[in-house]
Amino acid sequence: MRKNHYHEEMLSVEDARKKILENFSILSTEKKLLLDSLGQILAENIIAKFPIPPLDNSAMDGYAVVSSDTIDATNNQPSKLKVIGSVPAGSVPTKKIKSGQSMRIMTGAPIPKGADAVIPFEETDEKTRNNLDYIGCNSEVKKGDNIRLSGEDVLKGEEILSSGVLIKDAHVGVIASLGKSKINVIKKPVISIISTGDEILEPGEKIKPGKIYNSNAYSIASMVTSNGGIPNIIGTASDSEESLNMLLDMAYNSDLIVTSAGVSKGDYDVVKDVLFKRGKIKLWSVRMRPAKPLAFGVLDINGKSIPHLGLPGNPVSAMIAFEQFGIPAIKVMLGKKDILKSSFKIIIDDEIINYDNRRVYARAIVFKGEDGKLHAKLTGNQSSGVLTSMSKANALAICTEDREKINIGEEINAIFLDDIDDLFF
Amino acid sequence: MRKNHYHEEMLSVEDARKKILENFSILSTEKKLLLDSLGQILAENIIAKFPIPPLDNSAMDGYAVVSSDTIDATNNQPSKLKVIGSVPAGSVPTKKIKSGQSMRIMTGAPIPKGADAVIPFEETDEKTRNNLDYIGCNSEVKKGDNIRLSGEDVLKGEEILSSGVLIKDAHVGVIASLGKSKINVIKKPVISIISTGDEILEPGEKIKPGKIYNSNAYSIASMVTSNGGIPNIIGTASDSEESLNMLLDMAYNSDLIVTSAGVSKGDYDVVKDVLFKRGKIKLWSVRMRPAKPLAFGVLDINGKSIPHLGLPGNPVSAMIAFEQFGIPAIKVMLGKKDILKSSFKIIIDDEIINYDNRRVYARAIVFKGEDGKLHAKLTGNQSSGVLTSMSKANALAICTEDREKINIGEEINAIFLDDIDDLFF
Numbered sequence: 001m002r003k004n005h006y007h008e009e010m011l012s013v014e015d016a017r018k019k020i021l022e023n024f025s026i027l028s029t030e031k032k033l034l035l036d037s038l039g040q041i042l043a044e045n046i047i048a049k050f051p052i053p054p055l056d057n058s059a060m061d062g063y064a065v066v067s068s069d070t071i072d073a074t075n076n077q078p079s080k081l082k083v084i085g086s087v088p089a090g091s092v093p094t095k096k097i098k099s100g101q102s103m104r105i106m107t108g109a110p111i112p113k114g115a116d117a118v119i120p121f122e123e124t125d126e127k128t129r130n131n132l133d134y135i136g137c138n139s140e141v142k143k144g145d146n147i148r149l150s151g152e153d154v155l156k157g158e159e160i161l162s163s164g165v166l167i168k169d170a171h172v173g174v175i176a177s178l179g180k181s182k183i184n185v186i187k188k189p190v191i192s193i194i195s196t197g198d199e200i201l202e203p204g205e206k207i208k209p210g211k212i213y214n215s216n217a218y219s220i221a222s223m224v225t226s227n228g229g230i231p232n233i234i235g236t237a238s239d240s241e242e243s244l245n246m247l248l249d250m251a252y253n254s255d256l257i258v259t260s261a262g263v264s265k266g267d268y269d270v271v272k273d274v275l276f277k278r279g280k281i282k283l284w285s286v287r288m289r290p291a292k293p294l295a296f297g298v299l300d301i302n303g304k305s306i307p308h309l310g311l312p313g314n315p316v317s318a319m320i321a322f323e324q325f326g327i328p329a330i331k332v333m334l335g336k337k338d339i340l341k342s343s344f345k346i347i348i349d350d351e352i353i354n355y356d357n358r359r360v361y362a363r364a365i366v367f368k369g370e371d372g373k374l375h376a377k378l379t380g381n382q383s384s385g386v387l388t389s390m391s392k393a394n395a396l397a398i399c400t401e402d403r404e405k406i407n408i409g410e411e412i413n414a415i416f417l418d419d420i421d422d423l424f425f
Numbered sequence: 426m427r428k429n430h431y432h433e434e435m436l437s438v439e440d441a442r443k444k445i446l447e448n449f450s451i452l453s454t455e456k457k458l459l460l461d462s463l464g465q466i467l468a469e470n471i472i473a474k475f476p477i478p479p480l481d482n483s484a485m486d487g488y489a490v491v492s493s494d495t496i497d498a499t500n501n502q503p504s505k506l507k508v509i510g511s512v513p514a515g516s517v518p519t520k521k522i523k524s525g526q527s528m529r530i531m532t533g534a535p536i537p538k539g540a541d542a543v544i545p546f547e548e549t550d551e552k553t554r555n556n557l558d559y560i561g562c563n564s565e566v567k568k569g570d571n572i573r574l575s576g577e578d579v580l581k582g583e584e585i586l587s588s589g590v591l592i593k594d595a596h597v598g599v600i601a602s603l604g605k606s607k608i609n610v611i612k613k614p615v616i617s618i619i620s621t622g623d624e625i626l627e628p629g630e631k632i633k634p635g636k637i638y639n640s641n642a643y644s645i646a647s648m649v650t651s652n653g654g655i656p657n658i659i660g661t662a663s664d665s666e667e668s669l670n671m672l673l674d675m676a677y678n679s680d681l682i683v684t685s686a687g688v689s690k691g692d693y694d695v696v697k698d699v700l701f702k703r704g705k706i707k708l709w710s711v712r713m714r715p716a717k718p719l720a721f722g723v724l725d726i727n728g729k730s731i732p733h734l735g736l737p738g739n740p741v742s743a744m745i746a747f748e749q750f751g752i753p754a755i756k757v758m759l760g761k762k763d764i765l766k767s768s769f770k771i772i773i774d775d776e777i778i779n780y781d782n783r784r785v786y787a788r789a790i791v792f793k794g795e796d797g798k799l800h801a802k803l804t805g806n807q808s809s810g811v812l813t814s815m816s817k818a819n820a821l822a823i824c825t826e827d828r829e830k831i832n833i834g835e836e837i838n839a840i841f842l843d844d845i846d847d848l849f850f
Contacts, residue, residue, distance in 0.1 A: 034628060034643060035643060035646055035647065035650075035656075035658075038647050038650055038651065049632075050632060052637075052812075053637070053810065054632070054634070054635075054636075054637065055634070055635065059808070059810070088623060088624075088664070089622055089623065089624040090622060090623035090624025090625070090635055090636055091623070091624075091635050092634045092635040107738070107739075108622075108624060108637070108738065109624075109635075110634075110635050148808065148810055152806065152808065152810070152811065153806070153808075153810060153811040153812065153813055154813060160813065160816075161816070168647075168651075168816070168843065169644055169647035169648045169651055169744070170644060170744060170812065170815040170816035170818070170842075171816050172643045172644055172646075172647040173640040173641070173643050173644025173647070173740060173744065173812055173815070173816070174640065174812050174813060174815075174816045175628075175643075176628045176638055176639060176640040176642075176643035176644070177637070177638050177640035177740065177812055178628075178638065179626070179628050179629070179630070179632055179638045180628055180629075181627070181628040181629030182629070197514055197515060197533075198513065198514065198515035198516070199513075199514040199515025199516075199533060199534075200515070201604070202606070203459060203600075203601045203603075203604050203605055203606040204604070204605075204606030204607070205604070207474075207475060207479070207604055209479070209480070209517045209535075210479075210480065210515055210516050210517040210534075210535050211479075211515055212477075212478065212479065212533065212602070213601055213602050213603065213604045214601060215598040215599065215601040215602035216598070217601075218459060218460060218597045218598050218600075218601035219594055219595060219597055219598025219601070221460055221597075222460065222463050222593075222594035222597040222598070223594045225460075225463055226463065226593075226594055231460075233460075239513070313532065313533065314532075315598055315602065319594070319595060319598065381577065381578070383484070383573065383577065383578075385478065385484070385533075385573055385577070385578060386577065386578040387477075387578065387595065387598055387599050387602055388578055388579060388585065388599060390595040390598070390599075391585075391586070391593070391595035391596050391598070391599045393595070417595075418593065
């Protein structure tokens with residue numbers, strides 16, 4: 001039944017990750033509708049083709065005036081100016097203002113020639129008079145008052161955003177204000193997900209004795225989505241070469257193929273055989289718990305070389321291995337700058353036992369203790385089959401390879417799984 | 426031209442937000458495919474209909490044995506056991522094991538009757554022998570070793586997730602493992618966005634003198650998406666009642682209508698007239714800068730009452746008003762628990778001037794200073810027309826109503842606009 005035992009080196013997490021990430025680089029670009037580009041990496045420099053604002057314009061609703069006409073104006077001695085017209089927003093005034101004249105003007109509307117200030121409605125007698133041919137100015141305005149100058153926000157030819165920026169809400173607004181409706185961004189990687197094993201049922205199917213429901217495809221697909229990739233769940237291969245080959249063929253259009261199960265010592269060789277036949281596959285042991293068995297390689301899918309990450313079948317192992325190796329690969333392909341999550345210090349309120357010199361990623365809930373410091377408790381049973389331990393966790397507490405035990409009260413490193421903002425306030 | 430001046434109360438940010446949020450409540454539920462529910466709020470309790478694992482099963486690849494057969498077994502004196510069959514994952518063993526017998530078993534496969542432990546391959550002589558009718562056990566295993574008990578992760582009838590939980594990656598995996606392919610979640614709110622003004626061009630259109638490009642629809646739509654809503658950009662109304670009425674009619678299918686511009690004192694009355702005619706609209710001044718003018722009310726859209734938020738036309742004002750009033754409304758509708766962002770302390774490295782007792786939200790870049798503390802610098806020109814000040818910012822630094830000036834080096838509150846994790850490590 002078993003044909004061969006592949007040589008397994010035991011790699012550190014860092015060495016395994018390095019070997020994996022060597023096979024990935026930033027993806028090519030695509031032109032996208034501005035609104036659909038949110039969260040992707042900009043792949044062009046955004047240059048202003050015109051200044052913003054394009055023309056000198058009013059910062060207030062009021063009257064465009066010649067400022068020298070308002071010298072010494074007060075409530076009791078208003079400067080009386082003739083109103084020769086109005087400038088709604090969006091129109092370009094054709095009339096020119098002379099001393100003694102004014103034009104009613106809306107916020108954003110271009111300043112008429114001759115005017116050098118705007119007096120707001122509140123500082124005129126507009127409210128109290130019926131005759132709008134004239135307006136009384138109740139205070140003095142100085143040259144430039146309430147005028148936004150052309151180019152105040154953006155100069156013509158200015159580089160507003162540079163290639164490599166992660167596109168956020170305000171960037172979308174800024175790019176729109178420059179008149180662009182489409183932009184070049186780095187493509188989102190397509191991650192094909194294949195489960196393996198005769199024991200796998202799909203959610204929605206009726207339960208049968210000895211079978212278990214597929215959870216890995218769903219948790220991994222969610223992690224892909226949460227990290228900016230496009231998940232493509234292909235299906236579950238039975239333990240036959242034919243079945244796995246068929247599903248692999250369907251993954252031709254992906255940037256990474258992820259399989260789950262079939263990579264442990266003693267697993268049915270069909271998975272390993274297919275992977276070896278179709279490409280350059282390495283099977284490793286990684287010095288970590290959970291997720292010791294890991295496969296990585298490059299598969300030939302109809303003449304196309306596609307990287308392949310073979311996750312362990314255990315649900316927690318699969319998620320932690322994807323967190324350590326899959327998500328960094330997605331970030332490299334997306335062109336993100338911070339590939340690895342930072343670790344941070346926590347005080348551990350439970351023991352962590354490490355009986356075989358691996359790096360232990362213990363599922364933990366981090367919270368702010370009464371001492372104001374970050375503490376962590378483990379989320380119950382740490383067996384790699386117990387997915388609820390992962391769903392309750394907001395962080396992974398780390399016991400390093402060189403420690404046999406972490407004692408209660410020790411300060412150790414952890415990696416967050418969730419947003420952590422609330423913990424700091 | 427102007428027909429009336431509406432009474433404007435000056436409200437605090439908190440009072441305005443309270444008056445607005447009174448009009449929103451959690452939306453109804455919808456049944457969704459599991460994978461599409463990521464990031465939404467669960468609207469049912471998830472109860473396990475069967476235990477996980479469903480049956481006692483092997484935690485290792487190895488041999489299912491009667492533990493008492495292995496007492497005192499060593500490399501030199503292995504216990505020799507007859508192999509009476511194998512249990513692949515996904516099958517239910519029909520044979521029963523007696524003393525002196527074993528079955529080859531894969532991780533996850535159900536334990537055959539009679540067996541009470543699993544001995545891993547590594548502790549057998551499997552690799553070195555050709556005759557697989559018998560297997561030698563090189564070490565002792567105790568009752569229960571390498572067996573995962575039925576219900577170890579989840580008991581039958583156990584409540585695994587409760588209504589109200591925000592669905593994360595691992596939750597999707599856990600729900601899948603319980604066999605559910607569809608779940609009830611709180612609907613995502615649909616936010617219709619209408620711009621107003623004769624001066625507005627759409628991105629992609631050719632620039633014309635006196636016109637400016639629509640940026641508010643794009644920045645607000647992005648903020649809706651980033652916060653879990655569904656943006657529905659309806660279009661830009663010209664300054665006529667007919668045009669605005671037509672676009673409002675198209676927003677009948679939304680949970681909130683957002684308009685931008687048309688709410689300042691002195692704006693063309695058409696926007697205000699339409700809003701007043703179609704519902705119960707309040708126009709307010711909010712004691713904040715930017716974004717002092719704000720409209721909120723409930724519009725009648727073809728017999729349906731839909732809340733309406735009228736944002737100022739200035740791009741920065743629109744974003745900050747939406748941040749303070751629109752996003753909390755979205756979070757209420759989504760059923761989220763933390764409606765408001767927490768504020769945090771920063772040391773300000775620039776002055777903030779406050780000349781009229783409003784609360785100032787200054788666009789700022791927060792960074793970790795050489796002293797290890799969080800510092801903030803302002804992002805240049807703080808005029809409400811200058812959208813680049815917003816696109817460079819990662820936070821809003823707050824000058825309270827009672828302060829005329831914040832001096833360099835003072836510790837004040839700020840609200841983050843971006844993810845902040847990196848700042849803490």
